Amino acid sequence: xxxxxxxxxxxxxxxxxxxxxxxxxxxxxxxxxxxxxxxxxxxxxxxxxxxxxxxxxxxxxxxxxxxxxxxxxxxxxxxxxxxxxxxxxxxxxxxxxxxxxxxxxxxxxxxxxxxxxxxxxxxxxxxxxxxxxxxxxxxxxxxxxxxxxxxxxxxxxxxxxxxxxxxxxxxxxxxxxxxxxxxxxxxxxxxxxxxxxxxxxxxxxxxxxxxxxxxxxxxxxxxxxxxxxxxxxxxxxxxxxxxxxxxxxxxxxxxxxxxxxxxxxxxxxxxxxxxxxxxxxxxxxxxxxxxxxxxxxxxxxxxxxxxxxxxxxxxxxxxxxxxxxxxxxxxxxxxxxxxxxxxxxxxxxxxxxxxxxxxxxxxxxxxxxxxxxxxxxxxxxxxxxxxxxxxxxxxxxxxxxxxxxxxxxxxxxxxxxxxxxxxxxxxxxxxxxxxxxxxxxxxxxxxxxxxxxxxxxxxxxxxxxxxxxxxxxxxxxxxxxxxxxxxxxxxxxxxxxxxxxx
Amino acid sequence: xxxxxxxxxxxxxxxxxxxxxxxxxxxxxxxxxxxxxxxxxxxxxxxxxxxxxxxxxxxxxxxxxxxxxxxxxxxxxxxxxxxxxxxxxxxxxxxxxxxxxxxxxxxxxxxx
Numbered sequence: 066x067x068x069x070x071x072x073x074x075x076x077x078x079x080x081x082x083x084x085x086x087x088x089x090x091x092x093x094x095x096x097x098x099x100x101x102x103x104x105x106x107x108x109x110x111x112x113x114x115x116x117x118x119x120x121x122x123x124x125x126x127x128x129x130x131x132x133x134x135x136x137x138x139x140x141x142x143x144x145x146x147x148x149x150x151x152x153x154x155x156x157x158x159x160x161x162x163x164x165x166x167x168x169x170x171x172x173x174x175x176x177x178x179x180x181x182x183x184x185x186x187x188x189x190x191x192x193x194x195x196x197x198x199x200x201x202x203x204x205x206x207x208x209x210x211x212x213x214x215x216x217x218x219x220x221x222x223x224x225x226x227x228x229x230x231x232x233x234x235x236x237x238x239x240x241x242x243x244x245x246x247x248x249x250x251x252x253x254x255x256x257x258x259x260x261x262x263x264x265x266x267x268x269x270x271x272x273x274x275x276x277x278x279x280x281x282x283x284x285x286x287x288x289x290x291x292x293x294x295x296x297x298x299x300x301x302x303x304x305x306x307x308x309x310x311x312x313x314x315x316x317x318x319x320x321x322x323x324x325x326x327x328x329x330x331x332x333x334x335x336x337x338x339x340x341x342x343x344x345x346x347x348x349x350x351x352x353x354x355x356x357x358x359x360x361x362x363x364x365x366x367x368x369x370x371x372x373x374x375x376x377x378x379x380x381x382x383x384x385x386x387x388x389x390x391x392x393x394x395x396x397x398x399x400x401x402x403x404x405x406x407x408x409x410x411x412x413x414x415x416x417x418x419x420x421x422x423x424x425x426x427x428x429x430x431x432x433x434x435x436x437x438x439x440x441x442x443x444x445x446x447x448x449x450x451x452x453x454x455x456x457x458x459x460x461x462x463x464x465x466x467x468x469x470x471x472x473x474x475x476x477x478x479x480x481x482x483x484x485x486x487x488x489x490x491x492x493x494x495x496x497x498x499x500x501x502x503x504x505x506x507x508x509x510x511x512x513x514x515x516x517x518x519x520x521x522x523x524x525x526x527x528x529x530x531x532x533x534x535x536x537x538x539x540x541x542x543x544x545x546x547x548x549x550x551x552x553x554x555x556x557x558x559x560x561x562x563x564x565x566x567x
Numbered sequence: 568x569x570x571x572x573x574x575x576x577x578x579x580x581x582x583x584x585x586x587x588x589x590x591x592x593x594x595x596x597x598x599x600x601x602x603x604x605x606x607x608x609x610x611x612x613x614x615x616x617x618x619x620x621x622x623x624x625x626x627x628x629x630x631x632x633x634x635x636x637x638x639x640x641x642x643x644x645x646x647x648x649x650x651x652x653x654x655x656x657x658x659x660x661x662x663x664x665x666x667x668x669x670x671x672x673x674x675x676x677x678x679x
Contacts, residue, residue: 200640207647211654218658223665224676230658234594237651238585241601244644245578245608251637252612 067118071129071142073111074152074191075205077104082184089177098167101180105160108187112152119149120542124549126557128197128564135565136197137261143197143561146546147397151194151325153543154401157528158316158408159187165412165521166309168514169419173219173307182219185212186313190321197561199247199257199330206243206322210236210289213318217306228298228305235298239288246281249274260561263334267555279341282330283348290323292382293352296375300359303374304367304424308415311367315374316408320400324378328385333550333557337388345386350477353379353484361491364426366414366499369491370407373450376484377403383481384465385551389472393548395464401544402449402457402532409446409525413439416514416522417499426495431504435511438519440500442526447496449529451489457532570611577604591659591669598655602648606641613637 081104085097118127126145130136163183170176189209196202214236218229251257253274254265266275288295299319303311331337331345352375360372381403384396414424416439421429433440449456452463462485469478513519535543553560581604584597613634621635659669666674 200643204643204647207651211647211650214651214654214658218661221661223662226658226662226665227674227676230591230655230662233651233655233658234585234598237598237655238582238601241605244605248605248609248612248637251609257636 067122068127068129068144070111070115070118071127071144071195072131074108074115074195075188077108077111078184078188078191080104082181082188085177085184086181089181094176097177097180101163101184102160102167104184105156105163105187108156108191109153109160112149112156115144115149115152116543119144119146119546124546124560126550126561126564128561130565136562137256137258140201141197141258141260141561141565142195143260144195145550145557145560146548147325147329147550148194150397150401150543150547151321152191154404155187155190155194155317155321158313158404159183161521161525162309162312162316162408162412165312165415165518166307167517169309169415169518170307172419179216179219179307182212182216183310183313185209186216186318190317193321193326197259199250199259199262199334201257202259202326203240203243203247206289206326207240209318209322210240213310213314216310217302217314219307219310220305225305228301232298232302235288235295239285239295241285242281242288243285246278246285249278249281253278259329259334260558263336263555263558264562266335267558275335276340279331279335279344282327283344286323286327286330287348290319290327290378290382291352291375292323292348292378293355293375294348296352296356299375300368300371303371304365308367308411308418311371312408312411312415315371315411316404319374319378320381320404324381324385324400327382328551332388332554336555342386342388346383346474346477349379349381349383349386350480351379352376353383354480357484357487357491361487361494363491366417366424366426366495367411368424369426369495370410370414373410373488373491374403374407376488377407377450379484380462380465380481383477384461384468387468387472387474389468390548390552391464391471392468393551394544395461395468397547397551398535398544399458399461399465401535402461402529405525405528405532406446406449406456406458409442409522409529410450412518412522412525413443413446416518419514419518420511421508426498429499429505429508430502431500432508432511433500434504435508436513438513438522442522443500444496445526445529447492449532451492452485453489455530455533457529457535460533460536571608574604574608574611577607589671591662591671591674594671595652595655595659599648599652602644602652606644606648609637609641609644 129142131140189205192205214233291299356372356375363369381400384392449458452459466478581597581600618631618633621632
């Protein structure tokens with residue numbers, strides 16, 4: 066059966082976390098590195114296979130019932146177009162980041178602990194993606210967040226601890242809002258299975274419960290996704306972490322725990338209403354503009370990138386919030402693109418930090434001649450995030466802007482264009498101060514980052530350049546099937562329940 | 568209904584502790600109160616007046632049974648809460664080692 070593949074997305078990283086923490090004390094460093102790399106490679110191959118499976122199933126989700134208990138009684142794991150799309154995104158970035166960290170994390174003590182926590186974080190994210198049960202989603206969300214709190218504090222310096230404390234407090238409050246929302250939904254529908262819940266909700270008269278729970282989820286998942294009124298933790302937490310962790314947090318964690326969970330619940334369980342979609346669009350546009358303005362005045366490279374993460378999440382949420390086929394296509398495509406170029410940018414900042422030992426833009430200049438690979442990949446990523454053709458960021462932003470105009474939200478389209486111009490301006494600043502100009506005297510003897518770090522950056526840069534090809538008709542199913550899942554809305558329940566024969 | 572309102576009150580007290588207190592330890596206690604209130608709320612949802620334990624026994628008509636599912640879920644949630652709490656306390660101890668204070672207004676190297 067094909068659906069026995071699904072639990073392995075959680076089992077592989079969990080097993081690797083367990084093994085590494087077990088043998089980490091006495092095993093050779095190379096064995097741990099190899100074990101970690103092999104498990105992420107395996108996960109990436111499995112996720113590509115999952116895409117071909119869902120493509121072959123022709124829009125029908127694959128359902129794995131844990132322990133053989135059919136929904137709504139047991140926990141089910143659902144693999145559909147959206148889930149396989151997210152799995153590819155998460156595991157691709159995880160693979161690149163772990164290759165980068167092989168050398169980068171040598172600077173820290175306790176590298177086996179890093180591998181353990183990283184594997185737990187990936188297990189949590191993959192679990193959030195494949196689960197079909199609302200409480201199970203909460204559990205996986207907490208696994209991923211808990212390991213990310215620990216990873217932010219990994220250096221145990223004063224600033225990292227402070228950032229981690231702030232992040233942990235806000236993250237836990239957000240999780241408790243989500244928990245109370247789930248409790249209300251359970252009290253209202255007497256079920257926790259998302260498909261069954263969607264079925265029950267579509268037969269219930271509208272009451273105050275759904276709007277109330279929506280508000281709780283907007284607060285909870287919005288805080289996890291760092292949308293603007295709830296963003297205060299992100300500019301502290303993401304720069305403080307080691308660069309490979311920042312790449313993972315900004316690249317995929319906020320999208321999986323925030324945007325994916327939000328989209329899955331609002332579209333597939335509640336069946337999105339115009340009010341909810343207008344709230345999503347407003348929050349998206351607000352984050353897009355506010356964060357990019359704040360980013361302009363930053364001199365700390367990683368802090369600047371962190372503000373841009375908030376801004377780009379705004380684009381994703383705006384696109385998905387439009388709830389039109391074109392808007393969701395743009396939003397999801399931008400989600401994929403943003404995870405590629407933002408993790409590339411954070412890895413670049415990590416490479417600079419590794420070589421020059423600074424994050425301050427004023428301290429680095431003229432790095433281009435000494436670090437050609439970092440400079441070139443950073444140029445590619447900067448042009449992508451600013452939306453310059455032919456890089457991938459251009460296409461997704463173009464689609465989002467077109468979708469705004471098509472559905473009659475001209476104001477949001479203008480906001481998207483303005484946000485894009487300001488992004489370009491702030492990345493011009495990065496290019497000018499970090500890579501162009503005179504080389505500083507003290508930096509005369511630096512060398513390019515080691516091979517494993519440059520390999521990871523080059524791979525991500527190639528995906529940035531080639532990302533636009535995903536829109537070609539022969540590759541389009543990768544995104545369009547994910548879009549179809551969200552467009553199906555409430556039909557998710559009949560599809561999933563139909564797949565297990567109920 | 569009164570019970571639910573008291574639960575909400577407990578939640579608000581916890582939220583007040585997290586948002587308004589300046590001492591890290593008091594913030595952690597506030598977070599603990601939030602967790603207790605939400606666990607209590609979830610258990611209350613499954614409670615039935617004069618309900619009996621959800622055990623399946625022979626020769627008995629079970630008329631009014633307490634919903635067992637929230638209890639199982641709350642057990643999971645308590646364990647998660649324990650993990651989060653242990654981590655946050657560990658971080659707070661390390662912060663005290665670095666800064667020499669628990670006062671949040673003096674721990675301000677990051678701008679937000």
